[in-house]
Amino acid sequence: MQEKLTLRLLPSQASSHEAFTEHIAKTTGKKVSEITGYHILKKSIDARGKIIWINHTVHVFINEPFHKRTLQNFDFQNVGGAAKKVIIIGGGPAGIFAALQLIELGIKPIILERGKEVRARRRDLAVLNKEGLINTESNYCFGEGGAGTYSDGKLYTRSNKRGDINRILNLFVHFGAEENILYEAHPHIGTNKLPAIITAMRKRIMDCGGEFHFEKKITDFTVEKNKIKLVKTADGEIFPGDAFILATGHSARDIFKLLHQKNIEIIAKGFALGVRIEHPQELINSIQYGGSINKEGLLPPASYSFVERVEGRGVFSFCMCPGGIIAPAATNENELVVNGWSPSKRNNPYANSGMVVQVEKEDVAKYYSDKKNKHHDFKSPLLMMYFQKEVEEKSFLAGGGKFVAPAQRMVDFTEEKFSRSLPGCSYLPGIQSALLNEALPPFINDRLQIALRSFGKKMPAKNKFSNYFTNEAVLVATESRTSSPVRIPRDEKRLHHPSIINLFPCGEGAGYAGGIVSAAMDGERVAQAIDI
Ligand SMILES: Cc1cc2nc3c(=O)[nH]c(=O)nc-3n(C[C@H](O)[C@H](O)[C@H](O)COP(=O)(O)OP(=O)(O)OC[C@H]3O[C@@H](n4cnc5c(N)ncnc54)[C@H](O)[C@@H]3O)c2cc1C
Known part of the structure; x- marks a missing residue:
């Protein structure tokens, strides 16, 4: 029975x-x-x-024999000899899941990735964390598996209408993730486990006759009769194809500039900007679970989620990482970007989360016109990208270089007081006391101040611990790569670019995803739409 x-x-x-x-x-x-x-x-x-x-x-x-859980099966075909081939630019979740889907459809994928494979990439991350030196082609955003590989690996998404989430989770399990991601309300893989899963996906793509090329940065392409004919790499190689999936992520600013230079339509897009906040994990546990309840360690490290409207804009927590680490996620020298990750056990002593304010084009246009800044073309599709870059550069300067991040205690931030000392922080390149309002534009800074006071009331103190709004927490600037500052338009049904009919913009960089699962689903959707 x-x-x-x-x-x-x-x-x-x-x-x-x-x-x-x-x-x-x-x-x-x-x-x-x-x-x-x-x-x-x-x-x-x-x-x-x-x-x-x-x-x-x-x-x-x-009273009957137990059967193991039935896992989904996938029909990966041998596409080595397939007549048609699709070039996928970018080997992040969108590109990889597009490739796997093409293989199921009998089409050969060729992934061109600017960064290095997982293991070589890990060495570049170690140098960035220890020495403050960045490799602009191999970092937390660029390399095998894209921003997803050394991410936190939370696999929940609100985009359940955009595809089959269950299928994506099953694919992760197929390639080595634990089965608990299939039933947990908030599935999480953890940074320590993702690289092996991504490697297994790459191996399967290659075993099936697909190709995965590293250190192949696309710098140009040629168009003939509304179709891309071939793409060119920085080292001079040429890759012709029948269709091209553009899955280069939100940090490929050179790709946005290239499309703009070639008069291919792209659109400026709102995103969210703010800081990453870190509390002692114990404090968050005490508020969420009550002081004594988790002494036996029977509950996972607690998380939180906030959203509030302040002066017409959303302020919200983003990518919360209990038991996590704040990571340097920039892709260029002189820009400071932070993000967060956690290992599968979530056993670090800190809880970090992005805390960001929604930014719209009109906010940025008003900000520049108030400053009488005439260098910016308010109609440019790259307006939001340059604004994002400018804030990141200010933050880099405020930290004093080498990816040391400017930081301020939470209450001090709201009172605009310099923090004389800073608490311990998981961010490996180090933090330095600074006034964050010197890096953050006032329309972000002021809303964050209001929201943080209010979040303190929503998460009141329990037992000997303080509430959420406390000087035990530190704010680290800037959380700026929350989503793409550009949208690459596409035909609603056929999913190709309106003017280039074999170019399929895809994933987070094109503005159609906001995380691993949504990027993966978009990769599959685009692969299914390709008709060659
Ligand atoms: C530290 C960190 C933690 C995160 N945690 C989570 C999380 O817990 N859950 C979650 O859902 N999301 C998380 N994210 C976000 C998530 O990783 C991204 O939303 C997702 O990876 C987007 O997928 P994508 O394939 O669209 O783009 P990307 O992952 O950005 O991949 C784009 C790829 O294109 C390559 N590329 C760029 N330009 C070129 C070019 N010119 N030529 C060739 N290749 C190029 C890049 O090197 C990159 O590999 C995190 C991100 C970071 C950085």
Whole structure:
């Protein structure tokens, strides 16, 4: 007999297989020995009340042989001899999932990636973190697996209408992720596990006859009769193709400039900008779970999520990383960008999150005209990109170089007071006390100040700990690569660029995704739309 149950358990009841089975037996009125096994179908934590519950939906096997979870199968074909080939520019989640989908469709993908493969890239990240020296082609954004490889690996998305999230999660499991991502409410892989998964995907693409070329930065292309004929790389190689997927991510500013120079339509797009905030993880646990509840370590490090409208613009937390590390995510010298990641165990002592303000074109146009800055063309599709770059450069200067980040304690920030000392911080290149309002434009700075005070009231103090709004927290500037500052338009149905009919803009850089899963889904969608 098989049964589907919902269980509301205390953390101690959900803490071990034995305790869990006992609870199933009690709920079904059977003996423990009659429960032959179970699959968890859904799992979420309810920490809203005084008692914390862990909710489960389970599929239970009673008095009959237990069958392992059936995982999705994928039909990867041999495309080595396929007549048609698609060039994919960019080997991030969008590019890789497009390639896997093309292979299932019997079309040969050729990925051209400007950065290095996963292992060589790791060495460049170590130099950036330890010595403050950046490789502009191999960093947290560029290289095999794109920004997704050394990301946090949170796999939840609000874009569930854009594709089959479950299929993407199953593909991750197929390539080595743990099965819990299939049922957790907030699935997370962790930075330590992603590189092996990305490598397994690349190997499969190549085993099936696809190609993956590293250190191939696209710097030019030729167009004939509304079609791209070939792309050229920085080292002079030429790649002709039947169709071209452009999946270069939000940091490929050279690609945005190239399209603009060639009069190919692109559009300036709003994004969000702010800081990354770090608290002691213990403080966030105490607020979310109550002081004593997690002493046994039965709950995962707590997270939070905020959104508030301040003076007509959204202020919201972004990419929260419990037990995480703040990372230097710039792609150029003289620009300071931060982001966050965490290992699968989320066992670092800090909780960090982006805290950002929505920025629209009119905000930037007003900001420049108030400053009587005449250098900017307010109608340029690159307006938002240059604005983003300018804030990152100011932040770099405020940190004093070598990717040391300007930082300020939270209450000091709202009072515009220089922090005489800074708390410990996970950001490896180091932080330096600075007035962040010197790097952040006033329309961002002022909204952040208002929102932070309000978030303190939403997350009040528990036990000996303070509330969210505290000088124990540090703000690190700038969280600026939240999404692309440019949209590359495409035909709604056929998904190609309106004027170049074999160019398929894709993923986050083109403005159609905002994270790993949405970029992966967009890659699949575009691959399915290619008709050659
Ligand atoms: C530290 C960090 C943590 C993050 N954490 C999360 C998270 O937990 N969850 C989540 O959903 N998202 C997270 N993200 C965001 C996520 O990684 C991106 O949304 C996602 O990777 C976008 O996928 P993409 O394929 O569209 O672009 P990208 O991943 O940016 O890939 C684009 C690729 O194109 C290549 N490229 C660029 N220009 C060229 C060129 N001219 N020629 C050839 N190749 C080129 C780049 O090198 C890059 O590999 C994080 C990002 C960072 C940096």
